[in-house]
Amino acid sequence: MDQEKRGQWASNFGFLMAAIGSAVGLGNIWGFPYKMGANGGFAFLIIYLILVTFVGVATMLGELALGRKYGMGVVGTYRLISKKYTWIGWLGFLSGFFILAFYSVLGGYTLRYTIGFLLELFSKGSGFGGMGGGQFFGSFIVNSGANVLYHFLFMGLTILIVMGGVSGGIEKFTKVAMPALFVMLLIVIVRSLTLEGSFSGVEFMFAPNFAAFSEIGFMKVLKTAAGQMFFSLSLGMGCMITYGSYLSKEENLEKNAVIIPVADTIFALLAGLAVMPAVGAFMSQGVEGINFTAGPGLLFITLHQVFSVGMGGVIGNLFGALFYFLVFIAAITSAISLLEVCTAYFIDKRIEKGLDPSRKKVTLVTGLAIFALGLLVCLDGLGSGVGGGAVIDPPGVMLGMENIRAAFASWLDFYDMISEGVFMPLGALIMALIIGWSLKTTVIKDEVEASPNVLMKSYQFWDICYKFIVPIGMFFVLLGQLDDFFGLGIF
């Protein structure tokens, strides 16, 4: 494969920013804080860290190494391993397609909220129509026109960056965006921690509550941590295979495979410190609509209240705009990697046929197809359906699955079930089995040691991970996801 035509990272730092950018996303800022708080705080963190160490890092290394070895995107990589595995590559490709279709709609929300708070700065009521967090969100999700518009904007920006190429677009953008994200996060943390009563938020997130294991059930906590871990690290769908395929043989894979998960975890914890203390502060001051137990409502309902009512005034609007912009940056650097997985397939194919890669055209067409798929998510009012004021029915109603399980409650849930629920854990599970039992773990060792002067440090450890720990871990994640989406009641 002609690596020059495919593109390469200009530096290891650039690669790291792109990969960490992929990992750090809505999962970190939205999911992690409330899941950690609700599942035992520090006790949850310990389980999370164990999972990252024994399942996450090995999967990360496996993906990066396979990508670099075969020098192709996810479909090409599995095909080169063996024709009989090509379908696993397709699971990855399709996951990218489906995740981005809903991720972009949510990314559009972050754009809408950023603009909303900016408008509020200039004239009160112009950003959110004078509505509170819950009310605004309720009206926004059934406003199909607005949903489509912001989905379009978010997808358009993602396409533009990916069009620029690996080093000229993705790397150039993430190299600036990720450090900026870090700084913005620190600013919000300082504000959040210096609010009166903020400590209750720190406590909610970090206080070790081992009783949660017996109250919620240890297996449930484990399941939540495992699902969160692999989604947050962008594993199981070939993102890291694709990004690894642009990495030069000079760079140390083993080191990179540790740095990315460490950075992702630090960002998740920082996001918690930015968010939960502010929630705690205004909850203890009795501000309406603010509490720890909002769950998924945290990002777009509770935090809206935090900035608009809790902090209020100019400061509230400024921090609101800053915060949602930061979330937007986190989301778009993830979206870029999702689009790149799909784009890379077509580019590889064209190069194989001896054609020009035509990155711009390929990216545009792929991106527009994903945009179209996302329209269903924009139009069903997140499951509130026709009666709820949206344009089309959620899949449960449309497909006649009236005994709605979570998987069919909305198009977003449906796409999420296909990708995060089934394809991704299955992909990661089979990848580990291929590495551990079919190719044998030496394939990873050889690729790591293909770099000049690099010897693999922990071969025995990785060997056990691929053969046993990751397959068992991912099988468990798969069960956990099916349990969640279809309400099977296993855990």
Ligand code: PHE
């Ligand atoms: N890791 C991203 C997040 O935490 C989501 C993602 C998953 C991105 C898979 C790419 C691939 O939001």
